[in-house]
Amino acid sequence: MTEIDEGFYSRQLYVLGHEAMHRMGAADVLIAGMRGLGVEIAKNVILSGVKSVTVQDEGHTGWTDLSTQFFLNESHLGQNRATCSLPQLSSLNSHVHVSAHPGPLDKDLLLKFQVVVLTDSSLDDQKRFADTKDSVGNQLFCDFGKDFMVLDQDGEMPASAMIQTIFKDNPGVVICTDDQKHGFSDGSKVSFSGVQGMTELNTRGPWEIKVRSYIGDISGFSEYERGGVVTEVKQPCTISFKPLSEALLDQELLIFNDFGKMERHKTLHLTFQALHTL
Amino acid sequence: VLLISYREKKRRRIEDLTEKMAVDGGHCDISCDWDGRWNHVRKFLERPGPFTHPDFEPSTECRLVKYLLTCKILVIGAGGLGCELLKNLALSGFRLIHVVDMDTIDVSNLNRQFLFRPKDVGRPKAEVAADFINGRIPGCKVVPHFKKIQDFDESFYRQFHIIVCGLDSVIARRWMNGMLISLLSYEDGILDPSSIIPLIDGGTEGFKGNARVILPGMTACIDCTLELYPPQINFPMCTIASMPRLPEHCIEYARILQWPKEKPFGEISLDGDNPEHIQWVFDKAQERAAEFNITGVTYRLTQGVVKRIIPAVASTNAVIAAACATEVFKIATSAYIPLNNYLVFNDVDGLYTYTFEAERKENCSACSQVPQDLQFPPSAKLQEVLEYLTENASLQMKSPAITTTLEGKNKTLYLQSVKSIEERTRPNLCKTLKELGLSDGQELAVADVTTPQTVLFKLNFTT
């Protein structure tokens, strides 16, 4: 695992934390289409610090590209867009390996990447590639595959509480101090630390709890004396994503989170599909 | 129904106003324009559509494109938002752009301020950004100012048609807001629309951001919505020293007061990159937090407060800058109705946007023209007035200087920013308003870094 350049990434590290940064630093990303939109995505992904970014485009720079593609200029006219964008893109972040792929998009190429972003493809291509691939993002459609592991579901600090006493029983009962809400719920998993007397708790677990704080069988443990903290253990969960071809037919999937625009997401969904038929 | 008609009226007013604000077409050099250069912009300006401004008349004679080319824009800040804004504005066709930034480039800027490279570290942001844009966009002329916004006066700001802010400081935003309000002219109490300079303000923190359109004197200003801002890093000294409530207060206490006094590592100043230093501040802050029953002091928070880290990622800046540049485009061309008036963006969890109309505050201390009242009993001490000015959610002043007129003479009651005057006026803080000779209805003039103008308060004695 390579060291994170803390000077370069300090502001972002403060948002994401080390673990997420390390994960990102292991990802190979393909961005297809190097027009105005593609180059913006490439710029932001490169700045964020993935392992590598490959920019793909078969097309040549035309005059109209110069109006919206910030990294192309007059001297690039007639030459491949991806190749010409490369020097500017790679100078953004020396920690990221940036390369250009002037050839066509195909299955074999896609399989080399953890994340693929299509910006300039027909709907047919989108569907075709989406079926071969686990992770495709386009028009903000995200398909992270059938088994996408989420390590931390809410990003909150794990809940924890001070222990008042523990009854040696099956199931064991943990009473927490102070009357404030401890923030655990049925099925939460917890670990213990600093417990005196019943020290077995500190080393085993995680324990699944029921609220009113029952834990598993601890009747054989030592007597509880005092102290200790109980802390939530975050449980990974797996989310299954539908591939694009299925999702396109699914009305329910369009979960909206802006209640001011109840109907718009459906309209948009259809509009984008209609655009592809033009 | 009433509400709808009120809203509709307000919308019409904004439409009328933005129509009038359309910039006069002037002369511009289009010699560097290749065939089809502005096609992407002309698609918006040369045909009508369901979302265009009701009074919008498409024009196929490049008239509207010329509006863009002659519109004078000021960008405040050449940081994360500023770099994106400059690129977006220049690609949209704006050519006369000034940029003000007082900072030089730091290594930590490079992972989102994409106009800067490692070789530029130490150089002024405004200059490097301007050079980059001018080199990439033929015909675009960005004029850099390596200065503070406070270094310029009204005559400088008055020359611009639209001002866009990409700042990370609420104080600077409020100052800019106050400046544009001071440029407004009223005739018989009616606002002269030609004196309005629209302010587009963007802000980001981590995955969250906001973009807003302010028509000074017409729509909610920065100070109208001051409660929306998170508590500032610069806390009032009296809070840090005597009544901490937040974990940040404890950290600031250790950093500002304990470090210089206890000199734990000798005569060296606190270095945010030195883990031993941070650990020392963290330990001290924890002690103080325990004393005042405050929770939440962590090592990471300590580091964040000491290093003044504002969390930032490139993509959030790109989104917010794009929204702001779009608003500039809409207002400059009058082709579309501007955002009304506050957009919230958050992609921590999914992707969330929400737009609402921030309301003007009837007695806003910056834009309302309503005299501000201070209600205190004659037995209140000046210290209490000072605390009110700094802690009241809708005032949030930083180091207010209070003056008044007593027996025909100007008298400074308290002023913090000049050391000798602070020492001389400090005893006043413990005196009651009566002892200071103030009377019911007395006018107090308050100056502060949050506004270029002095705010007048009327002191009303309560019993």
Ligand SMILES: [Zn+2]
């Ligand atoms: Zn206001």
